[in-house]
Amino acid sequence: MPVQQNTALLDDIELNTATSSILDELIGYSLKRAHIHVNKSLIGKLGEHDLRPSQFAALVVISESPGLTQADLGGQLLIEPPQVVTLLNKLEKLGLAMRVRCKPDKRSYGIFLSKTGEQVLGQLKTAARDTDLEGTANLSDDERVQLLALLKKLYRG
Amino acid sequence: MPVQQNTALLDDIELNTATSSILDELIGYSLKRAHIHVNKSLIGKLGEHDLRPSQFAALVVISESPGLTQADLGGQLLIEPPQVVTLLNKLEKLGLAMRVRCKPDKRSYGIFLSKTGEQVLGQLKTAARDTDLEGTANLSDDERVQLLALLKKLYRG
DNA sequence: TATTGTTATACTCTATAACTATA
């Protein structure tokens, strides 16, 4: 029979909405959706400072280990050396961080925050805590604690 | 005093390892780390079929709503129309899905899986379940159930 | 005039190979 026979039927297909999908069984898929959901507000807030989430994370790590090398920073952020270069170029351009040739090994830099970087980071920490609460508004405080514990156990072992 | 005075000290900086970081307070950050952790094995497995996670998710959605439009698909996957085009071009090139002009509205397509697409999807579903378990091996079955419930509550409300 | 899908474009993220300067 001709293919076009189904045209009328196909027009009135109802999309699955309630049916259970394999995607709903996969923790990986729900992690992605949840991450998108929570990060929306953070991205918006950081955007006011011309920063991305990874750049905020870098500021935090540098602040907690001033003088660390680019290799150290990449290791903590789980990014490759070329990404560290791009990231630091941006932070230096914004006047928030700097490379200093202060190591005996003249190939490497010590990475430090500027005074401005420390000040901005202070503001960003508060903003990040706020947006994280906003993005998880569907959870109670107890549920937030449970979720955080489960997530850390998941990826830290 | 001269800046270089600190050189010897800076050489022996110890990186923070145990100190608590604000990043560890943010659910958004832990979601990202957990997602990276769980998705590694899935990406590897899907790579054997020249597929990415988003393309696997598209196969699932199409299979569950055969004949849906590109706008429907993009809505379910939370991606924009141009991304749907790229995604479907890839699936058609692999012979897994196809656009069919079967709607009264001649501007739109109905999207369907091919026979091969259905068969491949069957294999991929099993593989996805396996790799999701592998990637969450640090959790017990109870903890997986709890985590999934918390994640869905988080992004679905 | 509005909508579906498409193209073009751009910016971010990610990853690898090749290069430099130091070690």
Next chain:
DNA sequence: TATAGTTATAGAGTATAACAATA
């Protein structure tokens, strides 16, 4: 020779504007 950082490049993901065909 090996390593720290850099450059070049390429692929994937994301987003917007502009366009064609159809409504």
